[in-house]
Amino acid sequence: MHVIDLRSDTVTLPTEEMLEAMRGAELGDDVYGEDPTVNRLEELAAEKMGKDAALLTTSGTQANLVSVISQTKRGDEVILEREAHLYYYEVGAFSILGGLVPRLVKGNAGVMAPEDIEGALRPPNIHFPPTSLVCIENTHNRAGGAMWTPIQTKAVYDFAKSRGLNVHMDGARIFNAAVAQNLDPREFTRNVDTLMFCLSKGLSAPIGSLAVGDQDFIDRSRKCRKMLGGGMRQAGIIAAAGIIAIEKMVDRLKDDHANAKMLANGLARLGVSVDPSQVQTNILIYDVSGLGIDADGWVSKMSEYGIKTGAVDANRVRMVTHRGIEKDDIESTVGVAEKIIDQLRSGA
Numbered sequence: 098m099h100v101i102d103l104r105s106d107t108v109t110l111p112t113e114e115m116l117e118a119m120r121g122a123e124l125g126d127d128v129y130g131e132d133p134t135v136n137r138l139e140e141l142a143a144e145k146m147g148k149d150a151a152l153l154t155t156s157g158t159q160a161n162l163v164s165v166i167s168q169t170k171r172g173d174e175v176i177l178e179r180e181a182h183l184y185y186y187e188v189g190a191f192s193i194l195g196g197l198v199p200r201l202v203k204g205n206a207g208v209m210a211p212e213d214i215e216g217a218l219r220p221p222n223i224h225f226p227p228t229s230l231v232c233i234e235n236t237h238n239r240a241g242g243a244m245w246t247p248i249q250t251k252a253v254y255d256f257a258k259s260r261g262l263n264v265h266m267d268g269a270r271i272f273n274a275a276v277a278q279n280l281d282p283r284e285f286t287r288n289v290d291t292l293m294f295c296l297s298k299g300l301s302a303p304i305g306s307l308a309v310g311d312q313d314f315i316d317r318s319r320k321c322r323k324m325l326g327g328g329m330r331q332a333g334i335i336a337a338a339g340i341i342a343i344e345k346m347v348d349r350l351k352d353d354h355a356n357a358k359m360l361a362n363g364l365a366r367l368g369v370s371v372d373p374s375q376v377q378t379n380i381l382i383y384d385v386s387g388l389g390i391d392a393d394g395w396v397s398k399m400s401e402y403g404i405k406t407g408a409v410d411a412n413r414v415r416m417v418t419h420r421g422i423e424k425d426d427i428e429s430t431v432g433v434a435e436k437i438i439d440q441l442r443s444g445a
């Protein structure tokens with residue numbers, strides 16, 4: 098059976114060119130700062146993001162964690178959107194390892210407005226932990242790949258600065274936001290203090306993310322990464338693929354966006370509760386409760402036809418397009434959805 102894996106863009110495999118680059122990478126001990134390929138990747142990442150410096154980490158989770166720990170102190174409060182990946186999917190690491198307290202704000206399709214943050218801020222008071230950081234997520238995973246615009250980012254940044262707060266962007270998929278809005282990523286990054294982005298999602302590298310910011314922040318993050326066991330020695334093997342990810346794999350993200358839109362249109366035609374105009378990048382989240390099934394039931398029926406998807410809660414299912422998913426796969430997926438819906442309607 099031809100398997101169509103729509104669970105995540107993290108399932109992408111490295112390209113042949115990446116594998117060759119990994120084989121031929123010039124290597125050294127990165128804990129001594131002596132891996133030329135890692136150094137080249139970090140310089141490239143910093144330059145693309147318009148910041149001083151960057152740090153290669155093992156994962157997006159680790160990049161978020163070192164970023165958050167490196168600009169807060171234990172006992173601080175951090176403002177996050179209530180469905181933020183950092184809060185929802187990262188095992189509570191910033192609380193467990195960073196001693197930080199989350200303060201959650203409900204956004205609109207993942208985007209917080211200055212007023213939302215203002216409403217969550219509490220004045221200095223003996224009872225309250227001090228707030229030091231706001232985290233934003235672009236694109237927003239649990240909001241179905243929804244994007245922040247540069248204007249929205251600037252509004253939050255200006256407000257945060259007026260209150261003495263730093264802003265960190267979980268930009269795991271910042272290139273998706275940039276490509277979808279036809280903008281340079283620097284349009285977003287100029288209005289955050291720090292960010293992280295992933296090489297191992299739609300950009301197809303096998304491993305790695307980068308924390309990016311000013312030199313001081315990166316020096317602190319490097320030490321924090323070491324503390325977390327992330328000093329990786331000959332990490333040029335990873336970095337070699339990462340360089341290709343950044344240089345060659347960005348433009349094709351628009352194909353993933355077109356495929357997600359096509360999938361949304363196909364499902365909407367079948368009566369599935371999804372608004373294609375809200376599908377802005379490569380993630381599609383839809384509610385199946387109106388079809389008389391729950392999310393786990395839908396995921397399991399789809400898998401019988403070789404289509405892998407994932408439940409995001411009791412009623413909603415997520416599909417993610419990526420390199421390796423072609424138009425034919427989208428048509429097949431819609432065809433399978435139609436079959437399942439017919440079965441559900443006929444009570445089969």
Ligand SMILES: Cc1ncc(COP(=O)(O)O)c(C=O)c1O
Binds near residue numbers: 161236269270
């Ligand atoms: C928005 C967002 N942030 C962070 C991460 C964490 O990345 P990793 O899986 O590499 O730890 C993910 C992973 O899916 C993500 O979607």
